[in-house]
Amino acid sequence: MNSPIPPEGASAPDAATSTDAFLRGAFHLVQPAGRGFRAGHDALLLAACVGDAMAGRALDMGAGSGAVAFAAACRADGIHLDLAERNAEIAALAERSRRLSANAALAGRLAVRVADLLSPRAAREAAGLRDGAYDLVLTNPPFHPAGQRRSPDPLRDEARAIPGADFLARWIAVAAALLRPGGRLALIGRPENLRDLLPAADNRFGSLRLLAVHRDVDAPASRILLGAVAGSREPIRILPPLVLDAEMRERISLGCHHIRGILDEA
Numbered sequence: 001m002n003s004p005i006p007p008e009g010a011s012a013p014d015a016a017t018s019t020d021a022f023l024r025g026a027f028h029l030v031q032p033a034g035r036g037f038r039a040g041h042d043a044l045l046l047a048a049c050v051g052d053a054m055a056g057r058a059l060d061m062g063a064g065s066g067a068v069a070f071a072a073a074c075r076a077d078g079i080h081l082d083l084a085e086r087n088a089e090i091a092a093l094a095e096r097s098r099r100l101s102a103n104a105a106l107a108g109r110l111a112v113r114v115a116d117l118l119s120p121r122a123a124r125e126a127a128g129l130r131d132g133a134y135d136l137v138l139t140n141p142p143f144h145p146a147g148q149r150r151s152p153d154p155l156r157d158e159a160r161a162i163p164g165a166d167f168l169a170r171w172i173a174v175a176a177a178l179l180r181p182g183g184r185l186a187l188i189g190r191p192e193n194l195r196d197l198l199p200a201a202d203n204r205f206g207s208l209r210l211l212a213v214h215r216d217v218d219a220p221a222s223r224i225l226l227g228a229v230a231g232s233r234e235p236i237r238i239l240p241p242l243v244l245d246a247e248m249r250e251r252i253s254l255g256c257h258h259i260r261g262i263l264d265e266a
Contacts, residue, residue, distance in 0.1 A: 017093065019100070023255035027070040027103055030096040039067030041244070042188050042223065044252050045213065046140050047071030049186040049225065049262040054079055056135030059178060061117055061171070062086070066094035066110075068138050073106045074255065079136065080109045084129055086116045117174050118167075124174075131177045136263075137185045141171050145192070168193055172200035179230040184263050187226045197226060206232030209262050211239045227262035237261075 018033040022044070031038050047068050055078030060069035063083035073081055085091040095112045097103060115127035125131070142163065168189075175185050185205060189197065191212065201208060205228035212221035221241070239261045242248070251257040 019097075022067065023071060023074055023253070025102070026074045026255060027106060028097065028100055029065050029067055029070065030093045030100070031065045032090075032093070039065060041249060041252060042140055043067035044071055044255075045223070045225065045259070046138055046186060046188045047075060048252060048255075048257055048259045049227065050075045050079070050136075050138070051258060051263065052076050054136065054263070056080075057133060058082070058136040058138065059084060059129070059134045061137055061139035061175060061178075062141050063094060063112075064090055064140075066097055066112070068140055069094075069110060070097065070103070070106060071255070072138060073109050075258075077109075080111075082111050082113050082129065082134075084113045084115050084117055084127070086114070088114050118170055121177070124178075129178060132180050134178050135180060135183050137175045137179055137183070139171070139175065139185075139187050141168065141187070141189070168196040169200040172197060172204065176204035176230055181231040183230045185226070185228045185230065186262055189224055189226065191221050191224050194224065194226075201228055205230055207234035208236040209239055209264075210236065211259065211262055212241045214241055214243045216245060217243055225259065225262050 016033060017030050019028055019030050021028050022039070029039060044067070050072045052075055054076040058072065058079045058081045060066070060072070060081055060083045063069055063085045066083050069081040069083045072079065083094050085094060091112050091114045098107050098110050098112060111128070113127050113129060115124055115129055117124065117129070121131060179185065187197070207229040209227040211225040213223035213225065214221050242259065248257065
């Protein structure tokens with residue numbers, strides 16, 4: 001999935017970052033090296049929810065170095081994406097990625113915004129993130145319980161660990177505010193996050209779609225994908241599970257798999 005070979009036109013390498021290829025070189029990311037959070041299958045799973053016919057304005061909430069947004073832009077050439085990231089250092093890496101010559105075909109449809117998404121509406125709007133402006137929100141938020149063993153690396157810990165008991169509920173509320181009525185949400189998390197996600201979605205989202213992701217057929221789900229429609233009153237559906245065997249992981253890494261159902265019409 002990742003390649004240590006920098007693309008043509010990359011900035012001079014430094015010890016703090018690497019430039020990695022994804023989806024057979026369809027895009028490249030500048031990422032922290034030896035520290036921080038590096039993109040993997042979670043980002044590509046989430047982006048695989050985006051069908052090639054999807055169009056409009058999209059937001060990657062908590063974009064990190066940008067893997068979800070870049071992969072989504074590769075899948076659907078009709079979407080324009082804002083990448084919202086609180087950490088200015090990581091947002092700067094996403095902007096470096098956007099400017100790579102290898103990503104020139106995507107750059108015009110991507111904009112990096114430094115913003116704390118849980119700040120008041122006025123602060124979000126000052127960063128260019130208007131309520132009701134988006135047709136699609138994609139998010140791979142921190143979802144590991146705060147009580148688990150914390151990473152000694154502050155950048156990695158910030159990207160992985162839930163910062164407070166009400167974090168996911170507030171995150172869902174902001175996603176609902178940013179979406180237009182009828183806009184779509186796609187989120188990846190852990191099964192235990194559902195006890196926070198489902199109550200938060202109530203009265204904000206409907207037509208929920210839940211897809212459990214398993215490492216193999218005998219293992220419990222390790223991830224969930226949640227799709228929803230802002231303002232809908234349609235009921236929840238639990239979709240057939242997705243098993244990430246070796247073949248499926250390879251297909252996702254190569255951009256060959258579309259997870260049908262999560263963002264389908266209700």
